[in-house]
Structures are given as C-alpha cells and as structure tokens.
Amino acid sequence: DAGVTQSPTHLIKTRGQHVTLRCSPISGHKSVSWYQQVLGQGPQFIFQYYEKEERGRGNFPDRFSARQFPNYSSELNVNALLLGDSALYLCASNLYAQETQYFGPGTRLLVL
Amino acid sequence: DAKTTQPPSMDCAEGRAANLPCNHSTISGNEYVYWYRQIHSQGPQYIIHGLKNNETNEMASLIITEDRKSSTLILPHATLRDTAVYYCIADNAGNNRKLIWGLGTSLAVNP
16 A cells, blocks of 8 residues: 655755645545654654644744645645755654554755 | 653664663653654654553564653664664644654664
C-alpha cells in the first residue's frame, strides 16, 4: 500500500513569495497533520485537520494556513516567505484524529 | 516545551541490544508515550507506543516504569540500519492534539 505522499520533494523560493505544499494521506486515513522541521531540531507542530476541519494549531503566524479536501488530501500554504521558513515540511496522516500518525518523506523548502 | 527528555547521543555495537532511555516525569495519565525514528532527514518512522503496559512489536520493545515517569525503547539486535535519531513523545491523542517533539537521541550503531 502507498504511504503518505508529498509534493514537491524540493523547492526553492525567494523571500516574499508564496508556496503551496501538498500531501496525500494513506488510503482511508481521514486526518492530516503538518510539521515544520528546521535543521538540527525536532519537528514542530503546525496544524491538524480531521474531516476537513481544523482540530489543532501550533504556534505559527497567520502566514501559515492549510486546508483539507473532500478526498482527505491537504495543502499547506505559506505567504510572504522569510529566510527562517527554510525547513523540511512534514505531513502525517492517521485513520482517526486520535490515532498513530504516519509520516511522509517531506518537502524540503529553501528560501533565498 | 517538550514533556520528554532524552540523552543527545548514544553508541551501540552491531548485534547488541540498544536501550534508549526517555524521561517524562510530567506526563499526564491519559498521555501515551510514542517513539519515532528519523534517518537522514527522511520522514519520521513510527516504532511503537504505549500507555501503561510494556509493549513489543516486530521492531522494538517499550518498557514503561510503573510510575510512568520514564520509559526505555529496546532494539534487541541493533544493525547499522538502525542508526538514526530516535524521538520519544508524550501524546494526549485528544481533540486538541499537539505532538511536541524534543531533540531526540542520535543513535550510532557501530560495526
């Protein structure tokens, strides 16, 4: 079975630009979460969505937004990119909101 | 801040058991202890989780102390492919779920 997939795998943007990252959960999973991981740190929670509704939000500015579609895939949007947004962005899916999360390979974003 | 603390690094000889400790003295009664590992900045890989009882699966064993203030992840026969950063996380798995990750333990398995 396919695991969590994310696109693109790598991305280079310049400061001030906007970026959209995509995630497809494991088939049948209804919840998607997003994490940011900067080099040398553990992942930091950004959002959790379940059945298209936001169920949790981490300590990130309003430049970060997300949504979940009827097929349970998800997008993470980041506006007005800063150099500090350079990181590995991870998506995780789980069957129900409370269950074990399984991670995708991540999207590596570099902001110049 | 993370609710868990782990040693920053550990070494283990190939073929020997790797025992990775985690302290979680402020964990709540309804919080699970989850373990993940991350190899070369790939996505984290789920290993095992538990609430009160010891758990075992095909990858590892998890030993949780009776007072739930600490736990140990055991890789029974470590291989070079087990070299990774291991994260111990307290997860309330509730409606307002936020997994808070620390820095993890960098495990080096040596030949």
